[in-house]
Amino acid sequence: TMAEAKLIDGKATAKTIRGEIKAAVEQLKEEHKIVPGLATVLVGSRRDSATYVRFKKKAAAEVGFHSVDVKLEDTVTEEDLINEVKKLAEDPTVHGILVQLPLPAHINEHKVLASIPVEKDVDGFHPLNIGNLCLKGGDPPLAIPCTPAGCVELLQREKIDTKGKTAVVIGRSNIVGMPMAHLLRSMDATVSVCHSRTVDIKKYVQNADIVVAAIGKPEFVKGDWIKEGAVVIDVGINSVDDATKKRGYRLVGDVEFATAKKRASYITPVPGGVGPMTIAMLLKNTYNLARHHLKLERLPLRSSRSYKDVRDAVAKEAEKKSD
Numbered sequence: 001t002m003a004e005a006k007l008i009d010g011k012a013t014a015k016t017i018r019g020e021i022k023a024a025v026e027q028l029k030e031e032h033k034i035v036p037g038l039a040t041v042l043v044g045s046r047r048d049s050a051t052y053v054r055f056k057k058k059a060a061a062e063v064g065f066h067s068v069d070v071k072l073e074d075t076v077t078e079e080d081l082i083n084e085v086k087k088l089a090e091d092p093t094v095h096g097i098l099v100q101l102p103l104p105a106h107i108n109e110h111k112v113l114a115s116i117p118v119e120k121d122v123d124g125f126h127p128l129n130i131g132n133l134c135l136k137g138g139d140p141p142l143a144i145p146c147t148p149a150g151c152v153e154l155l156q157r158e159k160i161d162t163k164g165k166t167a168v169v170i171g172r173s174n175i176v177g178m179p180m181a182h183l184l185r186s187m188d189a190t191v192s193v194c195h196s197r198t199v200d201i202k203k204y205v206q207n208a209d210i211v212v213a214a215i216g217k218p219e220f221v222k223g224d225w226i227k228e229g230a231v232v233i234d235v236g237i238n239s240v241d242d243a244t245k246k247r248g249y250r251l252v253g254d255v256e257f258a259t260a261k262k263r264a265s266y267i268t269p270v271p272g273g274v275g276p277m278t279i280a281m282l283l284k285n286t287y288n289l290a291r292h293h294l295k296l297e298r299l300p301l302r303s304s305r306s307y308k309d310v311r312d313a314v315a316k317e318a319e320k321k322s323d
Contacts, residue, residue, distance in 0.1 A: 005232070005264040008154050014276035017153065021283050022063040024299075028290065029064075036290035037066035037094040038122065038282075041084060043107070044074030049100045056098070059279045065286060066093055074104045081107060082115045089117050095293055096122030096143075096286040101175075118142060119292065122285045124149075125174065134182050140300070142292055143285040148180040149301055150277025151212060151233050152187070156302075158266060160210075160231055162187040168204045170194045170221065170254065171214035176235055180212050187302060213254035223259020232260055232267040235274050 029035055038060045042053045060067050068091070070084050081103075088097045097120045103109050118126045124133070124143035132141040155162060167189040171177035177193060185191045189210060194201045196215070205211055205225040213221050214235035226232060236254030253270035261267050268274055288298040 005261040005267040006158075007261075008158055008233075008266050008268045008273060010150070010154060010268060010273040010275065010277045013154060013157055014150075014280040016157075017277075017280040018059065018063055018283065021280075021287050024287060025064045028287075028294075032294055034290060034294060035064065035066045035093075036096070036286045037068065037091075038096045038098065038286045039068035039070065039088045039091070039094045041070045041072070041081075041088070041097070041099045043072045043076060043081065043100070043103055046102075049102075053100050056279055056282060059283055060286070063283055063287075065283070068094055076104075076107075078107045078111065081112055085112065085115045089115075089120060094120065095289040096120055096282075098122050098282070120289060122282060122289060124179070124285065130174075130179065133179060136186075140298070142289060142298070144183070144281070144301055145175060145179040146278045146281040146285065147176045147214075147235060147274060148183050149281040149284070150274055151180060151235065152183050152301055153281065154233065154268065154274070154277060155187075155210075155231070160266060162189040162210065165189045165209040166207055167191045167210040167212070168194060168208035169212045169214070170201065170205075171216070171235070173214065176214040177212075180214065183302070184210070184212075211255070215254050217254055218252050219254070219256040221255040221260070223256045223261075223263060226255075226260045226263040228263050229265045230263070232264045233274065234268050234270050237270055237275060 025036060040053050040056060042049060057067055072081060085097060088094050097116050099112055101109060103112060113125055118128045121129055121143055124141060124145040129141040129143055132139050133144060162184060167184045169177050169181045169191060172193050172195040181191045181193045192204050194204050202225045205221060206227055208227060208230055210231045212233045212235060216236060218238035218240050232255055234253035234255045238252055239249040240252055242250040251271050291298055
């Protein structure tokens with residue numbers, strides 16, 4: 001049997017990225033007198049949503065962003081919510097607008113998200129951003145959905161080769177599965193997307209060099225489905241009852257971690273894997289939108305070039321300016 005899988009530490013990687021962004025924000029402030037601004041819109045009092053927004057605000061403060069907070073009752077009308085979004089769209093200090101989902105049932109989510117202008121679409125969900133993400137060549141999207149972008153950063157920073165590899169994405173949501181499949185394809189992987197109607201998901205997983213699980217079912221992917229040496233990216237975050245824990249529950253992913261790590265070559269833990277990366281990518285998107293506002297090049301996500309090349313290019317740009 002193989003050695004146990006190497007854990008991909010999303011917490012540490014996210015910290016590194018926050019450090020990179022903090023330095024970049026200071027440079028932007030110095031050279032262009034502008035601070036990236038992130039606005040969060042929270043509707044109602046869902047505990048999980050409030051927690052996510054708190055994490056996002058804390059991370060934004062850590063890298064030196066300007067923060068705008070909009071909190072609305074869950075009785076708010078769709079029209080009033082859209083008006084709040086429009087106010088943020090017109091605010092020159094805001095470069096990214098985030099509407100925390102899910103919204104209450106009486107509000108049309110699609111309509112609200114469509115009211116965010118593409119220049120401020122920090123989640124990368126605008127049809128124009130998704131369209132550009134899916135097209136070969138052409139314009140890059142202004143922002144890339146945060147969770148798939150975080151998965152790509154983890155793969156790249158671990159130097160995991162995707163070229164010609166067989167990848168299986170489990171889940172087809174607009175937020176994770178769909179953009180993840182397109183990103184992997186753009187990185188030259190051969191991609192299958194499995195979902196709740198797929199017959200015999202196990203068969204697909206058994207052949208996969210790379211598995212991205214984002215189906216929202218605790219430990220759905222069994223360890224013995226994983227091909228020896230495969231790379232496992234577990235996007236799931238599910239709570240299961242556990243009487244031994246003080247909180248009465250523990251968090252698990254969509255993959256049966258204890259058995260999968262015996263077969264995989266790399267695996268992300270839950271928590272501490274993909275989760276922290278999602279927020280790091282939100283920061284990167286906000287920073288990139290501020291750059292776009294200034295008509296500057298964005299920091300790319302995919303390294304057809306390595307990160308070192310990107311860093312060298314940024315350093316060279318800085319030298320040119322100081323010459």
